[in-house]
Amino acid sequence: MPSVPSQAKQAGPDSGQADRFSNAFNPAFSFIVDAALDYVDLDSGSDEDGFDLSLRILEVASQAWVDPSAWAYFVGAAEEEGLNIEEAAVHYVGLGSQTTLRAGRFFIDFGKQMQTHVHELRTLERPLALRAYLGDEVKGDGVQYDQWAAVGDKSALRWSLGVFANLLPEEAAYPVADVALEIDERKDLGDLNFTGRVTAFRDVSENGTLQLGASARIIPEYTVLDEVNDLSEAELGNEVFGVDLTYGWIDDTGQRRWTLGVEALANSGDIELSVLDPDGTPANGDESLNVKDETVFGFYGFLDYAWSKYRSAGVQYSRATLSDAAETELSEIELYTTRWLSEYHRLRLVGVWSNDDTADEDSYRVALQYTAIIGSHGHGINW
Amino acid sequence: MIQALLFIASAAGIGTAPGASAVAFVLPSEERVRVLATIPDLAGFVREIGGERVDVDSISRGKEDLHSVTARPSSLVAMSRADMFVEVGLSLEIAFVPGLLHSCRNARVQPGSPGFVSVAQGWTVSKAPAVLSRQAGDVHPQGNPHINLDPRAGLHMATQVYEGLVRVDPGSKALYDARFEGLVLRLKQAQTRWSAMAEDWKGRKVATYHSEYDYLIEAYGLESVGTLESKPGIPPTPKHLSELVANMKSGGCDAILSAQWSNNDTLARVSEAAGVQAVVLPNQCAGMKGADDWVGMMDLIHDRLEQAFAKSAATK
Ligand SMILES: [Zn+2]
Numbered sequence: 138m139p140s141v142p143s144q145a146k147q148a149g150p151d152s153g154q155a156d157r158f159s160n161a162f163n164p165a166f167s168f169i170v171d172a173a174l175d176y177v178d179l180d181s182g183s184d185e186d187g188f189d190l191s192l193r194i195l196e197v198a199s200q201a202w203v204d205p206s207a208w209a210y211f212v213g214a215a216e217e218e219g220l221n222i223e224e225a226a227v228h229y230v231g232l233g234s235q236t237t238l239r240a241g242r243f244f245i246d247f248g249k250q251m252q253t254h255v256h257e258l259r260t261l262e263r264p265l266a267l268r269a270y271l272g273d274e275v276k277g278d279g280v281q282y283d284q285w286a287a288v289g290d291k292s293a294l295r296w297s298l299g300v301f302a303n304l305l306p307e308e309a310a311y312p313v314a315d316v317a318l319e320i321d322e323r324k325d326l327g328d329l330n331f332t333g334r335v336t337a338f339r340d341v342s343e344n345g346t347l348q349l350g351a352s353a354r355i356i357p358e359y360t361v362l363d364e365v366n367d368l369s370e371a372e373l374g375n376e377v378f379g380v381d382l383t384y385g386w387i388d389d390t391g392q393r394r395w396t397l398g399v400e401a402l403a404n405s406g407d408i409e410l411s412v413l414d415p416d417g418t419p420a421n422g423d424e425s426l427n428v429k430d431e432t433v434f435g436f437y438g439f440l441d442y443a444w445s446k447y448r449s450a451g452v453q454y455s456r457a458t459l460s461d462a463a464e465t466e467l468s469e470i471e472l473y474t475t476r477w478l479s480e481y482h483r484l485r486l487v488g489v490w491s492n493d494d495t496a497d498e499d500s501y502r503v504a505l506q507y508t509a510i511i512g513s514h515g516h517g518i519n520w
Numbered sequence: 521m522i523q524a525l526l527f528i529a530s531a532a533g534i535g536t537a538p539g540a541s542a543v544a545f546v547l548p549s550e551e552r553v554r555v556l557a558t559i560p561d562l563a564g565f566v567r568e569i570g571g572e573r574v575d576v577d578s579i580s581r582g583k584e585d586l587h588s589v590t591a592r593p594s595s596l597v598a599m600s601r602a603d604m605f606v607e608v609g610l611s612l613e614i615a616f617v618p619g620l621l622h623s624c625r626n627a628r629v630q631p632g633s634p635g636f637v638s639v640a641q642g643w644t645v646s647k648a649p650a651v652l653s654r655q656a657g658d659v660h661p662q663g664n665p666h667i668n669l670d671p672r673a674g675l676h677m678a679t680q681v682y683e684g685l686v687r688v689d690p691g692s693k694a695l696y697d698a699r700f701e702g703l704v705l706r707l708k709q710a711q712t713r714w715s716a717m718a719e720d721w722k723g724r725k726v727a728t729y730h731s732e733y734d735y736l737i738e739a740y741g742l743e744s745v746g747t748l749e750s751k752p753g754i755p756p757t758p759k760h761l762s763e764l765v766a767n768m769k770s771g772g773c774d775a776i777l778s779a780q781w782s783n784n785d786t787l788a789r790v791s792e793a794a795g796v797q798a799v800v801l802p803n804q805c806a807g808m809k810g811a812d813d814w815v816g817m818m819d820l821i822h823d824r825l826e827q828a829f830a831k832s833a834a835t836k
Contacts, residue, residue, distance in 0.1 A: 235600065235625045285623070287597040338593040343581075346592055389807075390781035391584035445784070446588045447755045479658045479754050518596065518623050 164201030167512030175504035206231025266435030277301030582807025609638035610665035659753030670735030779803035
């Protein structure tokens, strides 16, 4: 009978520890290039119409194990001012069972689309409802506890709780007047922000999987500043809730795939912000901030079909009511087709039709997006 | 995988756990050994050597392109409970194994642990690149990983599985020894049978869709006319296909070999344009009638090749 192989190996010539420049323990690196050539046509016929070629993202990511119980990663994005740290976090897995403690700066665990970077989406941008209520991307400096458990043989249940210093987007997708949102710098417990998610993921047939989830982002206390008129309003709160459902079907050969996803969102709290200025002249002392407590709703849904591992197409529809006084109704429909040139780069043709139902204005955008992922990349489980 | 339901968990993606400490887990004698294999071929070896002592399942089901298998929730659950995990290795299962190994958080099956088995370990890899680069094609970076389709690899794969079972469950060694001995005999008889069938196959010309059957080609001295994919994992381009068709027409070709996943319109078009028969073969067990276990699958492959070569000879 064959013997069990021995792990022993003779020490090689590189076994001396004489070189502090050895790269054997360097982290794995990857680069992401995402560029888009697009044409925009606005109903208003503004200067923003026309063609534009933009390097949307030049990202560098790196990851490595720190020791047997922790791994760390960072994602930096090149911006005009220099390198911006998008994410930098340590995952501690030494607590045992299926738990992870994450600390640092990272994207929030909300639904299926907020954790991923924009170039990883199946569409050009995040859905309108997410952009309107949460922001283009939401990252925070904080700590997150994450755990999963098997339920029977075919289901897994995962939940997470995050505590952050600040989760307001750097730039609101639909800024209200010239009002800036801020979170007080000094924190007591009430000033911390929270996220939570619970999701169940299950085989529903030989070829199908179903995932259900519920997420929340809670900002118990924030301050509104209007620098133009020197006004502020403190002790405001905001909560965003979402429920999501994703169904995936893959044929026996692993080539053809259908994915259907929906997420419904509610944005609630002190969210209707406006500046009242009776005489119309700013900063002469008669202005006041008006904040109303209300709840607005939005959703998105998509259907994606891949007829081979290289080609897919889909449609995504999103609708959201804004929290302005007019309760502006926005909708967006995006059609796209993606061609993977190999596993590491792809071309995507996208058409976006956006509509402001309240003002009855349309805009169109056609874009050709190219994305390359160079270096190490993994296929984890996103749920 | 591309457009899979399971995406990258964090922005930076996920790696495999580092060499987990080699902890010995002693299995209670009344409990069956829970084994998860990536492909049915390996699950079959586990079943054949482990018999009633093992409880085994596989992630792929028999018809998939092994470079684009998607892990299901049930795979994650099975991985988290497994006493032993068996993969081919050489990046064949890179689309789904690293994510599962990372998320399952099961120390028993992490690389370096007694319960982790990569059957490619110790195998002499065909087309191993001198320089590690994606330039040679993006899904075979460590050389050709399709060793489950090498008629000479049965004993090697079975031995790796046997050794893994003995490591995780030394108390049942006598049972494994006896069953392994039976399997070795069966494999040797099969190999003699296949060698006899393939005696006059040397120099037969074949094209393949993806370079899945390279070890088979190498084993019997067949001549490869080319692949429909321009490089492993790079989709066929019109220019490459027209060159391939021209080559097949001028130099001759007996058959185009494809798996079920690649039995598509492109294959049909090339087959018609070149006037060369397309032969669909299993690329793993359990996906075709008769290919229930590895020996059965290899029998089916040899039968289909024999028929194809006879047909090609008759039309010449
Ligand atoms: Zn391959």
